[in-house]
Structure formats: structure tokens, C-alpha cells
Amino acid sequence: MSDIAFLFPGQGSQAVGMGKALAETWPVARQVFEEADEALGFPISRLCFEGPEEELRLTENTQPALLTVSIAALRVLEQEGFRPSFVAGHSLGEYSALVAAGSLAFRDAVRLVRNRGRYMQEAVPPGVxxxxxxxxxxxxxxxxxxxxxxxxxxxxxxxxxxxxxxxxxxxxxxxxxxxxxxxxxxxxxxxxLPVSAPFHCPLMLPAQQRLKTDLDATAFADLAVPLVNNVDARVVTTGAEARDGLHRQVSGAVRWTDSMRALAALGVRRAVEVGAGAVLCG
Missing domain, CATH: 3.30.70.250 (Malonyl-CoA ACP transacylase, ACP-binding)
Structure with a gap:
């Protein structure tokens, strides 16, 4: 399966009810939701399954919720024997991709994106x-x-x-x-776009600076599966590169078009979207 990439979505793919069928059907997926609830100290699983929608739309909730659904789906694919040759994730989805690549522990990732969402929301006052x-x-x-x-x-x-x-x-x-x-x-x-803040622009620099402290305190292993990152659209294989890319992408542009071209040049012919919805693959 050398031509397969796993792609992980970011914000915009959330919906109340996401992941519920996975958790009810697959014990390995249910374990991911239980781990997220424990790591965060509140039932993010219930927010995914039942809402309410207005709480799920809050960036600090949306980000860990989507990450959790993506990793629940990933664990099912892994249990069934599917393995990618490359991974990539759109914005927030890069955290899911790094969990899939073995660089970032899921518990660390879900805490990081909870903080990331809060920092991004607080970086710019509403309406600005x-x-x-x-x-x-x-x-x-x-x-x-x-x-x-x-x-x-x-x-x-x-x-x-x-x-x-x-x-x-x-x-x-x-x-x-x-x-x-x-x-x-x-x-x-x-x-x-009906968003709560202007993501991936220089107005996010305060959030980027706050997140750096959290990223620096988190362990990043070298990747078992190569990642094509957002901010450079290039292959990343070391934990240090992965951490740096997550830091810079907060205020940097998501170069998704170039990332897909890079995967194609690497021989990828099939992409599997792993997570809620079908935003990346259409």
C-alpha cells in the first residue's frame, strides 16, 4: 500500500453525532473517546455525540472533539490492517496526522489542541x-x-x-x-465564513507565542510515517521539525494545494480521509 496517504480534516467538519456510531460499533474507537474524556477532565465524548451544537462550535471544544473523532477512526483502520505511506492534516488535522505518524501521544495532542483553540479564540476580540x-x-x-x-x-x-x-x-x-x-x-x-476568529494570519501571533510554551514542554518523537506539513508543504520526519511546523502554522498559511501536489510527486495515488465528514476528499 505504498501509494496511500491518510488525510486528517480540520475545523469545519464538525457535527453533533460525529463518532457515535464508531464508538458504539468498535471497542477500540470507544477507548479513544474514554481516553480523551480522562485527559481533558470533562466528557468531550458526550459533546461529540449529543452536543449541544453551540458548545461544540466553540473553538476550544471543536479542536479536541475533531482530533478525538479522527484518532478513533484511525484506530479502527489500524485494527483492520490499513497503514499509510504518508500522512497530512489540514490545520488542526496536522495534530491528528502526527498522532498517526507516532510522533505525538494522543493524550498530549488532545490537551495541546484544547489550549490551541482557546489561545486562538482569545488572540482577537470578537468582531475584529x-x-x-x-x-x-x-x-x-x-x-x-x-x-x-x-x-x-x-x-x-x-x-x-x-x-x-x-x-x-x-x-x-x-x-x-x-x-x-x-x-x-x-x-x-x-x-x-462564519468563524469565531481570523485563523492562519498574523493576527494569530499572540496565540502562536502562547502555544510555543506548550509545544516546547511536549515530547515529539521522530516520525514512523512521513508527514507533508502545512506551512512548508514538505516532508517532515523528525520530532523537532514536527514541533516547529505546528508552531509556525498558527499564523502561517495552510499550503494544502502544494501539500497535495507534493504527495502526488511522492507517488501517492490514493487518499483516505480519516475523521468527521468528507471535507478534504469532497
């Missing part, structure tokens, strides 16, 4: 930031348009999700200006 998805963006002029729209504020490309979609993030006013300029430059559509 925004994000928007740009469909069929004018890639040749994207950076120049964003620079002109900033006007002393922050607006940058946050997620390069595909050649057909880029997400921008920053101050709400700058994102609004950039949205209008991108539409005028030929973007098919610009869709404001």
Missing part, C-alpha cells in the same frame, strides 16, 4: 477579525490586491485549499475591502 472564501481567485494578482486592501490593517491568504479556492483572513474591514477588490478582479464569488 474575519475570514472569507474566494472561489476562482485571480492568483496572479492575489498578493498585490491583498496588500492594497490592507490599508494599514492585516489581510492575507490563510488557506490555499485548491486551485479553485483560497481563504483570506485578517481585520474585518480589510477582508471586506479585499473581497470587493477580488470580485472586481474576476473572482467568481467571495463568501464570508
Amino acid at each position: 477579525g474575519a475570514m472569507a472564501a474566494v472561489l476562482r481567485p485571480p492568483m496572479d494578482g492575489l498578493e498585490q490586491i491583498l496588500a492594497e486592501a490592507a490599508q494599514g490593517e492585516v489581510v492575507t491568504a490563510a488557506n490555499f485549499n485548491s486551485p479553485e479556492q483560497v481563504v483570506i483572513a485578517g481585520h474585518a474591514g480589510a477582508v471586506a475591502r479585499a473581497s470587493e477588490m477580488l470580485k472586481a478582479a474576476g473572482a467568481r464569488r467571495v463568501v464570508p
Whole structure:
């Protein structure tokens, strides 16, 4: 199975009820939820299975919930004999990928992303930031348009999700200006995203600095399965590289398009999305 990659989703794939069927059907999946509940000191499993949705949507809950569902699904795949040659994860999903690669212990990962979610939420006051998805963006002029729209504020490309979609993030006013300029430059559509903070942009630097302390205090082993990381879209094999990538991706762009191209160049022909929903594979 040398041509298979496991891909792990990030925020946006959550839904009340996620993981419930897995836990009811597979004891190995149920054990993952029990471990998460113990590590966090509260029943994240109940939040996944029953909600309420407004609590599940809180970033500090969403991140550990999605990680737990992904690892529960991973353990089932592993029990059935499936092994990837490479792993990758979209934003938050990189933590799941590193658990799958044997670099990061699940208990450590679920605590890290709980803190990560809180730090990211607290980095920017509500209403100050925004994000928007740009469909069929004018890639040749994207950076120049964003620079002109900033006007002393922050607006940058946050997620390069595909050649057909880029997400921008920053101050709400700058994102609004950039949205209008991108539409005028030929973007098919610009869709404001219902997010609680402007992720993967320089406004997240306070969260990145806070998270560094937690990352530095956490053990990262060298990877048993290579990872293609978000911030560089390159292969990572050491624990030190993995930790550094998680630190830099908080305020850095998710280079998902380049990551998928890198996997294809490495010989990957099949991808399995491991987690809630089908965001990455469509």
C-alpha cells in the first residue's frame, strides 16, 4: 500500500453525532473517546455525540472533539490492517496526522489542541477579525490586491485549499475591502465564513507565542510515517521539525494545494480521509 496517504480534516467538519456510531460499533474507537474524556477532565465524548451544537462550535471544544473523532477512526483502520505511506492534516488535522505518524501521544495532542483553540479564540476580540472564501481567485494578482486592501490593517491568504479556492483572513474591514477588490478582479464569488476568529494570519501571533510554551514542554518523537506539513508543504520526519511546523502554522498559511501536489510527486495515488465528514476528499 505504498501509494496511500491518510488525510486528517480540520475545523469545519464538525457535527453533533460525529463518532457515535464508531464508538458504539468498535471497542477500540470507544477507548479513544474514554481516553480523551480522562485527559481533558470533562466528557468531550458526550459533546461529540449529543452536543449541544453551540458548545461544540466553540473553538476550544471543536479542536479536541475533531482530533478525538479522527484518532478513533484511525484506530479502527489500524485494527483492520490499513497503514499509510504518508500522512497530512489540514490545520488542526496536522495534530491528528502526527498522532498517526507516532510522533505525538494522543493524550498530549488532545490537551495541546484544547489550549490551541482557546489561545486562538482569545488572540482577537470578537468582531475584529474575519475570514472569507474566494472561489476562482485571480492568483496572479492575489498578493498585490491583498496588500492594497490592507490599508494599514492585516489581510492575507490563510488557506490555499485548491486551485479553485483560497481563504483570506485578517481585520474585518480589510477582508471586506479585499473581497470587493477580488470580485472586481474576476473572482467568481467571495463568501464570508462564519468563524469565531481570523485563523492562519498574523493576527494569530499572540496565540502562536502562547502555544510555543506548550509545544516546547511536549515530547515529539521522530516520525514512523512521513508527514507533508502545512506551512512548508514538505516532508517532515523528525520530532523537532514536527514541533516547529505546528508552531509556525498558527499564523502561517495552510499550503494544502502544494501539500497535495507534493504527495502526488511522492507517488501517492490514493487518499483516505480519516475523521468527521468528507471535507478534504469532497
